[in-house]
Amino acid sequence: MFETLRQVPLLARLSDEQLQWIVEHTSEVRLAPGELLFAEGNPADHFYILLSGEIHVTRRIGGLETPLATHHDGAFTGEVPLLTGTPYVATARALRHSHLLSMQVEHFHKMLSICPPVLSLILSALAQRMQMMEALIQQREKLVALGTLAAGLAHELNNPASASKRAAEQLHQAFQHFQSLSLQINTLHLSPAQQTYLTELPGLAPATPPQLDPLEQSDREEALTDWLDQQEITDGWKLAPTFVNAGLDIEQLEDCRDHIPADALNDVLAWLETVLTIRTLSEEIEHGTTRISELVKAVKDYTYMDQAPMQEIDIHDGLESTLIILNHRLKHGITTTREYDRSLPRICAYGSELNQVWTNLLDNAVDALNGQGQVWLRTSRENDYVLVEIADNGPGIPVDIQHRIFEPFFTTKGVGKGTGLGLDISSRIVRKHCGTILVTSQPGDTRFQVRLPIDLSEK
Numbered sequence: 001m002f003e004t005l006r007q008v009p010l011l012a013r014l015s016d017e018q019l020q021w022i023v024e025h026t027s028e029v030r031l032a033p034g035e036l037l038f039a040e041g042n043p044a045d046h047f048y049i050l051l052s053g054e055i056h057v058t059r060r061i062g063g064l065e066t067p068l069a070t071h072h073d074g075a076f077t078g079e080v081p082l083l084t085g086t087p088y089v090a091t092a093r094a095l096r097h098s099h100l101l102s103m104q105v106e107h108f109h110k111m112l113s114i115c116p117p118v119l120s121l122i123l124s125a126l127a128q129r130m131q132m133m134e135a136l137i138q139q140r141e142k143l144v145a146l147g148t149l150a151a152g153l154a155h156e157l158n159n160p161a162s163a164s165k166r167a168a169e170q171l172h173q174a175f176q177h178f179q180s181l182s183l184q185i186n187t188l189h190l191s192p193a194q195q196t197y198l199t200e201l202p203g204l205a206p207a208t209p210p211q212l213d214p215l216e217q218s219d220r221e222e223a224l225t226d227w228l229d230q231q232e233i234t235d236g237w238k239l240a241p242t243f244v245n246a247g248l249d250i251e252q253l254e255d256c257r258d259h260i261p262a263d264a265l266n267d268v269l270a271w272l273e274t275v276l277t278i279r280t281l282s283e284e285i286e287h288g289t290t291r292i293s294e295l296v297k298a299v300k301d302y303t304y305m306d307q308a309p310m311q312e313i314d315i316h317d318g319l320e321s322t323l324i325i326l327n328h329r330l331k332h333g334i335t336t337t338r339e340y341d342r343s344l345p346r347i348c349a350y351g352s353e354l355n356q357v358w359t360n361l362l363d364n365a366v367d368a369l370n371g372q373g374q375v376w377l378r379t380s381r382e383n384d385y386v387l388v389e390i391a392d393n394g395p396g397i398p399v400d401i402q403h404r405i406f407e408p409f410f411t412t413k414g415v416g417k418g419t420g421l422g423l424d425i426s427s428r429i430v431r432k433h434c435g436t437i438l439v440t441s442q443p444g445d446t447r448f449q450v451r452l453p454i455d456l457s458e459k
Contacts, residue, residue, distance in 0.1 A: 053098025
């Protein structure tokens with residue numbers, strides 16, 4: 001057995017007495033291909049040494065199994081959660097028949113004290129593995145976050161795009177109808193004064209129609225329909241909604257009746273309805289394309305596309321572009337309150353990286369609220385620092401884990417619902433800017449406070 005153990009790099013430098021201790025405090029594990037060694041999220045209670053075989057390690061990120069490493073003969077695994085005090089941060093399965101030694105957690109810590117060569121190798125491997133794992137998971141998390149943002153943006157873009165497309169199709173039909181009605185109007189032999197009145201008629205509708213509640217809208221449409229029926233206007237029930245939406249009332253239409261010959265009123269009102277419809281559809285297209293333009297601008301602002309990585313930025317621009325990017329998550333049941341100090345000076349920063357911080361903090365706040373509640377964004381100045389506070393009135397972070405939330409891999413989310421790197425990444429970015437990030441939390445009041453130096457060159 002000793003000869004087999006000495007083939008394992010981790011144990012190669014141990015004395016016979018130390019190897020004997022290893023043998024006495026381990027048990028053998030044999031796995032068939034596909035069999036589970038340990039599962040992500042389960043309590044970490046064993047350290048494993050792979051004598052022969054192949055073990056594949058994965059982590060669930062964004063609903064997908066992400067490969068982290070593949071261990072071969074002589075490797076070891078399970079040390080990361082035992083040393084960090086977390087559950088297993090990944091899942092391990094055998095790719096082929098595998099033979100392992102299993103050591104319980106209390107014996108693992110004892111081994112580190114009585115076998116210095118093992119401690120040295122494990123700490124060296126731990127540093128490399130954590131660095132590699134963080135880099136891999138950070139990259140994967142960014143891709144998952146990008147996919148989430150892309151899906152949200154696709155939804156946000158689809159609404160104005162679909163509305164604009166629908167309005168354009170209706171505008172084409174309305175314009176054809178307008179041409180036909182205009183030809184009919186030309187055959188009415190109106191006087192010059194009546195023709196002048198007709199050209200000014202669409203101007204009777206206010207530029208900004210009043211906003212009506214559904215009941216008042218219905219009442220006005222019904223009253224106007226009755227009036228149109230009394231004037232023997234064809235399909236008055238079709239014309240009434242357009243007139244009401246445009247802000248026209250019975251008094252204004254009676255003025256039209258008084259200026260137009262009785263036998264022309266039907267054609268004139270049909271023509272007026274079509275003109276107002278064309279105006280409304282044109283405004284819908286304008287609003288839709290404006291919204292699309294705003295979203296495209298928000299994406300460019302969020303990523304600081306075509307701009308230098310570090311530059312002077314207005315902290316509020318980043319917060320606002322992040323809110324637009326996350327609008328698909330915030331607009332249903334969540335109230336957003338801004339309390340900005342607009343007198344704050346611009347700061348020198350990596351704008352796109354700070355936006356990642358705001359995204360992580362806002363995303364966590366939305367998750368905590370579970371679709372119902374309030375989020376506050378506050379900015380102020382504290383001496384030579386800008387303070388950005390993102391708060392929510394959710395259930396809060398339990399006191400016993402508040403000191404751990406910035407640790408790598410630590411998460412309170414279920415397996416597959418997050419990497420636990422969001423706050424760790426945020427903390428790294430803030431430290432890169434020589435700033436600080438703190439949290440205070442109790443039920444109904446959780447606040448993340450980010451302090452950034454106004455002049456980074458002095459830090």
